[in-house]
Amino acid sequence: MSMVTELTIPMAQNWLSEFCKAVIELEDHLNELDAAVGDGEHGSNLSNGARALQESFKGPQSKSLGEFFEFAGMTIINSVGGASGALYGTLLLRLSDVTANKTTANLNIMSQAFDSALEGIMELGRAKPGDKTLVDALHPAVSSLIASVQNSDDLLGAFTKACHAAELGCAKTAQMEARKGRGSYQGERSIGHVDPGATSMTSLFKTLSNSIDFFSK
Amino acid sequence: MNAPESVVTEYLRGLAASHPEVIEFNSEARIVQRKLLPTQPKVGLISGGGSGCEPMHSGYVGFGGLDAACPGEIFTSPVPSQIMAATERADSGKGVLYIIKNFGGEVMNFGLSAEIMKRKGIEISKVIVNDDCSFPISHFDRRRGLGGTILVEKIAGAAAQRGDNLAQVTSIAKRVVANSRSFGVAFNSCTTPKLGHPNFEMPEDEFDIGVGIGGDRGHSRSKMVSADKIAEILIEQPALELDLASGKKIIFLLSGLGSTPSIELYTLSGLIHEKLESIGTKAVRSLVGNFITSLDSFGVIATFLVADEELLELYDAPIDSPALRWGK
Structure with missing residues (x-):
């Protein structure tokens, strides 16, 4: 087993490919979660984006992580629709900005990239932690990454912890009252249901830690 | 429908096939556009939103x-x-x-697009429609764009047609938003094509108060009441916020949500007209029918716009679109 210290372009591609597969498998589940708090389309919309992204991976390989994430972000923005397309697209575009011209990114860079993604998402969606949105999975994951940089964790350890933080954050959304997006129209009645956006965001971290693990073997 | 995956495309093809002299469906860009470009340069108007709310917005092109x-x-x-x-x-x-x-997805996607188009040198102006007054003022940011959107499209469209510049058209559009309020009720949940069952359960003898479009639940649920009482519910908050008691002229829009029979719509319209007159306000123009819907929902959205002479004149100006056509 070799220690992986940096995210590479093949790993990034493996990650998003696995995320696409996961989203397509989760389509019905996400739709059902969304029907409880919104319009029942989160799974279908993200799956449309996942299929478009899978198709785009058949093209030539990107020359840098920045180029790869920019391309993925624009594909998501122009295929998903709704708030989730703009938000997931923004996340990928922010990863692109921080990894521009880089072929690899270590934990420090990835932590900065996800911190920038969180900032971009909170700015665009005007959501804060506790509003019962995908921010409630992303925010604890980013905090965990920043702590891992301080603790000098290895890449796999850091993203395993970040994934765990996202899972915990996502589970906590069940007890929250939605304050942003479609769910907010339900007020108190949104309590008791896990947020679909936080669920798909958790899957993004799960597939990333899986990919790092896969490349570590 | 043939299949959930193709229902939107097939609708758009059907709309274009039914109104070939007015609009066309650009399937590559997935937009509905005017068949004939304007003869004189004018301010352009575009809108967009989730399908399922037909004839909004393609029907107003x-x-x-x-x-x-x-x-x-x-x-x-x-x-x-x-x-x-x-x-x-x-x-x-x-x-x-x-x-x-004012839906998150629309605000974000139009916002992202505006930034990109401005960099390409096209002047862009935005108006956010939030005429829904079912949320209290304390939750102002949750107020959705409902029936007022159609009146913005009609009236700002006329302002652009008469030659107003972008700032003027924007100002007219904002005036319509500021002076319109909507309120909705629904008696069932719609069924989205992919989900295939109602989004939520609604007992037969109950209804939701404060609904929008998109299959969302209302804010509260009530035991069934008479049409008279429903007319009162629809009018109460808009009348309060628009200060309708003081002898104003309004443009009134009553839209079914997709499965509401005309006989019910006109019944309600009549009752609302009476209630308006009883508080000294006159609905000088009325639109009753399916103008903003939510798939197969059984319910209504009532929209009230306090109209000055200029807004009335622009409302009366010619329009030739699939869903609104007069004066031309």
Whole structure:
């Protein structure tokens, strides 16, 4: 087993490919979660984006992580629709900005990239932690990454912890009252249901830690 | 429908086939656009939103209305590639106004598109429609764009047609938003094509108060009441916020949500007219029918716009679109 210290372009591609597969498998589940708090389309919309992204991976390989994430972000923005397309697209575009011209990114860079993604998402969606949105999975994951940089964790350890933080954050959304997006129209009645956006965001971290693990073997 | 995956495309093809002299469906860009470009340069108007709310917005494309509309997937905002294509189609050198309903996805996707189009040198202006007064003022940011959107599209469309510049058209659009309020009720939940069952259960003898479009639940649920009482519910908050007791003229829009029979709509319309007159307000124009819907929901949205002489004149100006056609 070799220690992986940096995210590479093949790993990034493996990650998003696995995320696409996961989203397509989760389509019905996400739709059902969304029907409880919104319009029942989160799974279908993200799956449309996942299929478009899978198709785009058949093209030539990107020359840098920045180029790869920019391309993925624009594909998501122009295929998903709704708030989730703009938000997931923004996340990928922010990863692109921080990894521009880089072929690899270590934990420090990835932590900065996800911190920038969180900032971009909170700015665009005007959501804060506790509003019962995908921010409630992303925010604890980013905090965990920043702590891992301080603790000098290895890449796999850091993203395993970040994934765990996202899972915990996502589970906590069940007890929250939605304050942003479609769910907010339900007020108190949104309590008791896990947020679909936080669920798909958790899957993004799960597939990333899986990919790092896969490349570590 | 044939299949959930193709229902939006097949609807758009059908709309274009039914109104070939007015609009066309640009299937590559996935936008609905005016068949004939304006003869004189004018401010362009575009809007867009989730499908399932027909005839909004594609039904309001045409002379005196929108220049292009961007239909998203069911209850999902359009994507920037559609919005940018619509912007380029609508731009004749005098800038483009984005008419955006206050839903997160629309605000974000039109916002992203505006930033990109401005960099390309097209002047963009935005109006956010939030005429829904079912949320209290303390939750102002949750107020959705409902029936007022149609009146913005009609009236700003007329202002653009008469030659107003972008700032003037935007100002007219904002005036319509500021002076309109909507309130909705629904008696069932709609069924989204992919989910295949109602989004939520609604007992037969109950109904939801404060609904929007998109299959969302209302704010509260009540035991069934008479049509008279429903007319009162629809009018109460708009009347309060628009200060309707003081002898104003209004344009009144009553839209079914997709499965509401005309006989019910006109019954309610009559009752609302009476109640308005009893408080000294006159509905001088009325639109009753399916103008903003939510798939197969059984319910209504009532919209009230306090109209001055200029807004009335612009409302009366000619329009030639699939869903509104007069004066031409």
